[in-house]
Amino acid sequence: MTARILDGRATSAAMLDRVREEVAEFSREHGRVPVLATVLVGDDPASHTYVRMKANRCAKVGMESRRVELDAGISTETLVKTIRELSADPAVDGILLQHPVPGHIDERAAFEAIDPAKDVDGVTRTSFARMAFDEGGFASATPGGIMALLDAYEIPLSGKHAVVVGRSPILGKPVGMLLLARDATVTYCHSRTRDLAEHVARADIVVAAVGRPELIRGEWIKPGAVVVDAGYADNRGDVEYEAAAERASFITPVPGGVGPMTIATLLAQTVRAAREGTEK
Numbered sequence: 001m002t003a004r005i006l007d008g009r010a011t012s013a014a015m016l017d018r019v020r021e022e023v024a025e026f027s028r029e030h031g032r033v034p035v036l037a038t039v040l041v042g043d044d045p046a047s048h049t050y051v052r053m054k055a056n057r058c059a060k061v062g063m064e065s066r067r068v069e070l071d072a073g074i075s076t077e078t079l080v081k082t083i084r085e086l087s088a089d090p091a092v093d094g095i096l097l098q099h100p101v102p103g104h105i106d107e108r109a110a111f112e113a114i115d116p117a118k119d120v121d122g123v124t125r126t127s128f129a130r131m132a133f134d135e136g137g138f139a140s141a142t143p144g145g146i147m148a149l150l151d152a153y154e155i156p157l158s159g160k161h162a163v164v165v166g167r168s169p170i171l172g173k174p175v176g177m178l179l180l181a182r183d184a185t186v187t188y189c190h191s192r193t194r195d196l197a198e199h200v201a202r203a204d205i206v207v208a209a210v211g212r213p214e215l216i217r218g219e220w221i222k223p224g225a226v227v228v229d230a231g232y233a234d235n236r237g238d239v240e241y242e243a244a245a246e247r248a249s250f251i252t253p254v255p256g257g258v259g260p261m262t263i264a265t266l267l268a269q270t271v272r273a274a275r276e277g278t279e280k
């Protein structure tokens with residue numbers, strides 16, 4: 001068997017076409033376009049690239065982005081204050097704080113300074129709780145993108161065994177919540193899991209979200225399983241792609257899979273935040 005590709009590039013392009021129309025409509029009604037503020041701390045080159053990609057994608061759909069770049073040495077307090085100001089600024093609809101921030105900064109405190117109504121990247125406790133309770137808040141961008149990709153290919157989730165490898169606050173943990181909300185049976189695996197191979201081998205759906213290139217071996221994949229690779233370390237996935245593709249029914253490539261869906265979800269949620277923000 002050779003897996004079908006879950007094409008994140010094509011699927012995100014279709015999503016972004018819709019976002020572009022929504023932006024145009026918003027702009028006709030409100031005389032301005034939605035604005036996403038991106039906050040980047042320090043000078044990690046990969047983070048700069050990702051934030052630049054997000055800003056470019058905003059421009060392509062007619063949205064505005066406001067880039068805030070802060071010195072690596074700033075304090076938690078300064079970062080929190082900056083984000084609170086963006087939260088209070090009526091000209092800003094959505095806020096993205098690029099993860100990770102330098103180790104001396106309390107990243108959770110910084111995320112919590114984002115007004116949940118502007119949390120288009122789905123990183124706050126409030127958004128997490130809404131995800132967990134299936135209350136339609138803003139999804140974490142990557143988990144939301146993964147769900148949109150699975151839905152675009154009409155992958156059935158109800159009653160399926162999903163194995164999530166990874167439990168980070170903005171990726172592994174929330175993607176498990178979203179799968180659970182869709183009636184999947186969810187197993188979380190992580191760095192202390194014993195017999196990772198055996199868990200993965202029982203999965204109908206594998207979501208790899210650890211950031212360790214090729215940790216998941218192709219031979220572990222159950223024939224016919226759906227493989228979603230959310231790894232992006234050094235632009236390489238967490239799954240041994242070629243070998244996994246021989247067994248899987250569907251698989252995401254890296255690049256061209258989950259990454260572009262993450263950005264499309266972020267922008268779709270930004271237009272939604274702009275609309276919902278003007279309703280009040």
Ligand SMILES: Nc1nc(=O)c2c([nH]1)NC[C@@H]1CN(c3ccc(C(=O)N[C@@H](CCC(=O)O)C(=O)O)cc3)C=[N+]21
Binds near residue numbers: 053096121
């Ligand atoms: N608060 C926060 N939210 C995030 O969503 C977030 C973050 N922090 N920190 C870093 C990770 C990483 N991330 C990616 C987004 C798009 C691609 C992407 O589109 N990649 C292209 C390849 C891009 C290239 O050419 O290098 C692809 O997979 O096809 C990758 C990685 C979002 N993240």
